[in-house]
Amino acid sequence: MNMRRPHSPGGAGTPPMSMKGLSRSFSLLKNYRGVAFLAYFSLFISTAAMLMVPQITQNIIDAITHGLMAQKIAEIPAAFQSMALQKLGWTAEQFARYRDGGVQAVIWSGVLIVLFAIARGLFAFSQGYNAERVSQGVAFDLRNRLFEKIQRLSFSYHDQNQTGQLMVRATDDVDKVRLFLGQGLLIALQAVVLLVAALIILSATNYRLMLTILPILPVAMAVFFIFSRIAQPLFLQVQQKLSRLNTILQENLAGIKVIKAFVQEPVQKQRFNQAAEDLMSQQIKVSRTFSFLFPFVFLIANLGQALIQYAGGRQIIEGTLSIGEWQKFSMYLFYVFFPLGQLGFVINQLAQASASANRIYEILDAESEVKNKPDAIELPPIQGRVEFRNVTFRYFGSNEPALDEISFIAEPGQTIALLGATGSGKSTIINLIPRFYDVTSGSVRIDGYDVRDVTIESLRRQIGIVLQDTTLFTGTIRENIAFGKPEATQEEIEAAAKAALAHDFIMSFPEGYETRVGERGTTLSGGQKQRIAIARALLLNPRILILDDSTSSVDTVTEYQIQQALNRLMEGRTSFVIAQRISTVRNADQILVLDRGKIVARGRHEDLLEESPIYAEIYHSQLIEDAPAVAALSGASAAE
Known part of the structure; x- marks a missing residue:
């Protein structure tokens, strides 16, 4: 990764005044x-x-x-x-x-x-x-x-x-x-x-x-x-x-x-x-x-x-x-x-x-640290195999690595859960997959292609992302769901909304899918915004799906319902899931437990309970916290 400091607008580091910028404007x-x-x-x-x-x-x-x-x-x-x-x-x-x-x-x-x-x-x-x-x-x-x-x-x-x-x-x-x-x-x-x-x-x-x-x-x-x-x-x-x-x-x-x-x-x-x-x-x-x-x-x-x-x-x-x-x-x-x-x-x-x-x-004139190489190729349709090979990453201005020699492989169709405390490196891992940042050393590979060797556009078109901070744009609900695929038909939009359990609340509005949302989606609840964001990602039908704590803004019952829908939709896709609660990732094919930028434990839920003290401690603490919701979850499951 190029660690050169990006140009900063104004401030003490501003270069001496000249007419160079204005003369360039004449062109x-x-x-x-x-x-x-x-x-x-x-x-x-x-x-x-x-x-x-x-x-x-x-x-x-x-x-x-x-x-x-x-x-x-x-x-x-x-x-x-x-x-x-x-x-x-x-x-x-x-x-x-x-x-x-x-x-x-x-x-x-x-x-x-x-x-x-x-x-x-x-x-x-x-x-x-x-x-x-x-x-x-x-x-x-x-x-x-x-x-x-x-x-x-x-x-x-x-x-x-x-x-x-x-x-x-x-x-x-x-x-x-x-x-x-x-x-x-x-x-x-x-x-x-x-x-x-x-x-x-x-x-x-x-x-x-x-x-x-x-x-x-x-x-x-x-x-x-x-x-x-x-x-x-x-x-x-x-x-x-x-x-x-x-x-x-x-x-x-x-x-x-x-x-x-x-x-x-x-x-x-x-x-x-x-x-x-x-x-x-x-x-x-x-x-x-x-x-x-x-x-x-x-x-x-x-x-x-x-x-x-x-x-x-x-x-x-x-x-x-x-x-x-x-x-x-x-x-x-x-x-x-x-x-x-x-x-x-x-x-x-x-x-x-x-x-x-x-x-x-x-x-x-600012140089973007993440840009296409002159000889970058189009990434062909992918199967979804993701490999982190000895990845180390440092954010600008930090001496401590956010990730330190991270290596793992996600096979096509697998669900990879990332668990750990705040600052452990979970979000950094998912930011490197669509190349929001470039690794400091090592490589991230998709189907064998180093993500730095393919065009950014062809890479990100095949990745669906639901970020922790849900961002909606001023416009209609339909426009927000179709944000990544403006040419989508109404049937495709509704199918994605139904899969994200958003269709029913959307139709409860007088104008349905043509309902306008406020700035940054302020007219919707946190759970509604989250489900629209999930529908937006699912509409792309991506081979790789990234869910950054995507159920954090919903109640326990709604979380369970969304998780059931996501479990069906993640079939056949390589999925990366960040969650604060183990209950949402216990069925993952591989759980990575991170601490201070390192993988300290990996495996399936049952194996980690026996082999990882950190995982077991998180699990048992959450059992106590989630006890009041057990009845609600049981009722939702029985209703199905």
Whole structure:
């Protein structure tokens, strides 16, 4: 068994922050390249429409000022008009155009502004809508990949990681990545396009004025770089604390009956309050950081605007800059500093997305300790011979073996009973047969095949399992029985239910097999859930049957009835039975008595009574405990 530690979501062992996870998320965009092209094409068109407005604004202002000046010149005597035109540098044709066409120029400029506004609105809608389609598609892909990966990770991974943390990865972390790919990436690109285009236009318009603000830009970029380095670890800690909060919530909802039974509501409330306070404090810390960033960015922008006001005002006074050109320059200057503010917002999203993407890929990159070999073969239909050959197994983090040099053979059709105290290794043995874990040393063989040499799917399809902790899923009783064989007919489902003595109580419900069970089967009693779980296993008609204390949740009479049904159904199948009471396994072909991971006795019931002091002690102690139920069992037997 590979004892390498599985990746752990978050915590002290988290690797240093990087952009690796987020850059890998970009590859998912290729699945939506057509829609992404529409989004980015729309971005360029809407941005181009935005960049045209300052030039049109200059035209309007110049048309108005030139028209007013032309009208004033027209009012002075003709002898002085030529002197005025010469001083302004106007030709006679320009004078006539400014005098007669000012109003027309303003009208046409206004029409163009409206047209560009409409174009910008339409393409901005296309940009936002298609970007959201892309981001939702990426989120869909990530969530499906995460779910599939979590389903395939080995039990050892789930032993080391909390359910609440995994849930946050598939919900909140995925949403952070989605927001950046759907909004942040487009905003960043738009900011870069606006910034570069505005700088080019400003340089072409008035390079002297442009040089005035150029030294400010590197300062702003340095500020963004510093804040991005600070923000990533902060957002990682937010996600870790959110995972902790979600874990507490999930555990409390799952164990609400235990909490109420032990009157632990105040204690659990305190735990939740502490986790919520830690999360709130971390989010406030992030908010404080970014509350400093944005005013600092606006301070830089205002410094740039002040410099332009001073330098532009001097050029206007000197006559080298018109009011229209100055207004255009001021508007394009907004397109320089506004993108800087956008980049501040993008850094916020980038930091969150990069932290979340790294957490997502921690799961996607996690190695499953139990997986198919490259050359694994399909396990053919089996007879059911199971052999444990010198099997030793250790759980992760444990120095003591859960199983120590275990060897036995179960021939086809035999029933093997496992008996022993809690922690003796009974459940570990049955977990190794369907390869929930891999042995540390030795081998588990079915019909001569090492279970590690066959595909997991072909192995588990031929094994029926009823676990000690009965799990039912939200849905109908019929769906739960047919869970492992969805295509089963109603007749097959009813036959399995009858064999498990579940049919009668199912038909007592008004909706019969279409009765819906609550979350985890909470609307059913423990015995009812157990019998449905037995029916679910029997429907598969497996060659190997595993019953992990499958009668633990029923009363003595029901236990006896179920045991009688199981005795008939186990005929011809290799069955492994874990039971706390000897009465349920006394007819087994072989009883294995375990103690601290070793087989300390084996044989049939009669032989063990004589040869094993441990078995005899368990048997006699249970005779005393079961004495009150003897009459009930006798009555049930007589009724048959």
